[in-house]
Amino acid sequence: MRDLEMLYDQVPATRCAGTGDCCWLTDEEFDNYYATMFPLYRAEYVHIVAYVEKHFSPQRRQELLNFTEERPRRCPFLGADHSCTIYPVRPLICRTYGAMNPVSIARQAIAHQGDLPVAQIRAFVRREAGMVCPRVAVLEPEKVARHARMLMEGTYERELARLSAEVELAGAERKRLFQRLTGREEWPLRWSWGGFNALRAAPLAWLRRHFAAYWRKAELIDRK
Secondary structure, X not given: OHHHHXXXXXXXXXXXXXXXXXXXXXXXXXXXXXXXXXXXXXXXXXXXXXXXXXHOOHHHHHHHHOOOOOOOOEOOOEOOOOOEOOHHHXXXXXXXXXXXXXXXXXXXXXXXXXXXXXXXXXXXXXXXXXXXXXXXXXXXXXXXXXXXXXXXXXXXXXXXXXXXXXXXXXXXXXXXXXXXXXXXXXXOOEEOHHHHHHHHOOOHHHHHHHHHHHHHHOOOOOOO
């Protein structure tokens, strides 16, 4: 996963106050279809699984890998002390949270006017405005300009999609079952921790009986 780690290194390092506010949903956020730790790309999921299998106790590992709630109110990796228990391998969506503030967002939007399409700049401003957190400090301000351009140009998403396309989620039997139940040829490129777990770790008997209904009810899957 060296390529994934190199991609993550493009994001400015931050220091978080550790309140965990971004790791659970209020009633209003839940009702408006917000989600924790989403999107999670397939390559990121596999990266986190390897970390969980290596660093967690057997009991906790089983709890995390058996977790199949697609859109939980609380991130399953939020610790009792409100810390992130997978911080070294947290996904891109968590790394970019709070990496920009209103001043840096406006500055980078102005800097790229006439250089990038207006739609890309507006999408960047809209997305980052929803990711501002006053309790996050940026430790590598020298990376902000390049990071902003990568966000505007969709570089992170393209690279995550490329890396994920190279990753097999599970064995051949599960893939054939997935193809038959969903009509899709390939695994989802991105989903949620619980969604991917349902495919990778749930008993085959459960998949055969229940996965089709689980898939139909899924809120976070890319339908295209």
